[in-house]
Amino acid sequence: MDLDRAALIVIDMQNGFVNHHSRHVVPMVASLVERWTAAGGPVVFTRYVNYAGSPFERFFDWTRLQRPPETDIVPELVEHAASAYAVLDKPAYSLYTEQAATLIAQAGWTDLVFCGIATESCVLKSAADAFERGHAPWIITDASASDAGPSVHDAGLLVARRLIGRRQLITTGQVLRQLPSPLKTPVME
Numbered sequence: 459m460d461l462d463r464a465a466l467i468v469i470d471m472q473n474g475f476v477n478h479h480s481r482h483v484v485p486m487v488a489s490l491v492e493r494w495t496a497a498g499g500p501v502v503f504t505r506y507v508n509y510a511g512s513p514f515e516r517f518f519d520w521t522r523l524q525r526p527p528e529t530d531i532v533p534e535l536v537e538h539a540a541s542a543y544a545v546l547d548k549p550a551y552s553l554y555t556e557q558a559a560t561l562i563a564q565a566g567w568t569d570l571v572f573c574g575i576a577t578e579s580c581v582l583k584s585a586a587d588a589f590e591r592g593h594a595p596w597i598i599t600d601a602s603a604s605d606a607g608p609s610v611h612d613a614g615l616l617v618a619r620r621l622i623g624r625r626q627l628i629t630t631g632q633v634l635r636q637l638p639s640p641l642k643t644p645v646m647e
Contacts, residue, residue, distance in 0.1 A: 469574030474528030480603040497637040500543035551583035569594040573601035578614030
C-alpha cells in the first residue's frame with residue numbers, strides 16, 4: 459500500500475445500517491479514523507441516501523434511509539466526519555459518483571482503503587469499482603460488517619477475494635503497523 463497516495467474511505471457508517479450485527483465495528487472504525495488522521499492521512503466518509511422511486515424502492519420495496527436520523531452518521535463518528543477530507547452522499551452501492559471520481563483524481567490517490575457497512579454490498583461494490591478504475595482497493599476485514607449478519611459479511615469477503623484479489627483483504631492491525639507515528643510536539647524546557 460502506498461500510504462503517501464492512499465485515502466481511508468469510510469462507507470455508510472449511518473444509524474440506519476448499525477444494528478446488533480454491525481455495531482461491533484463502530485469503535486474499531488472510530489479508532490482507525492483517529493489513527494489514520496493522526497498520521498496525516500485523508501479520510502472520506504460516504505453516506506447512502508435512498509430516494510423515492512429508487513431501484514431499492516422499486517425492486518426491493520425498501521424505503522428506509524430516506525431521511526434523518528437513519529441517514530445520519532453514527533454519533534461516535536460525527537466529529538470525525540465533520541473534520542474529514544470529504545463527506546460524499548451517494549444514491550447507490552458504490553462510492554463512485556461523478557463527484558467521488560473527480561475528488562479521487564484531483565487528490566491523486568492510488569490506494570483506496572475501505573471499511574464500513576455493508577461488506578457484501580457498498581464496501582464490495584466500491585472496492586470492485588476502484589479495481590476496475592485502476593486504483594488499488596483494500597478492504598479492512600475486521601473494520602467492515604454486514605447489517606445482515608456475519609454469514610453475509612463472510613460471503614462478501616469471499617466474493618471480494620475473487621473480484622479484487624485475496625491480498626487486498628487486510629486487517630486493522632496490518633494497516634496500523636504501516637501508519638507512521640503521529641508527529642510529537644517537542645517539550646519546551
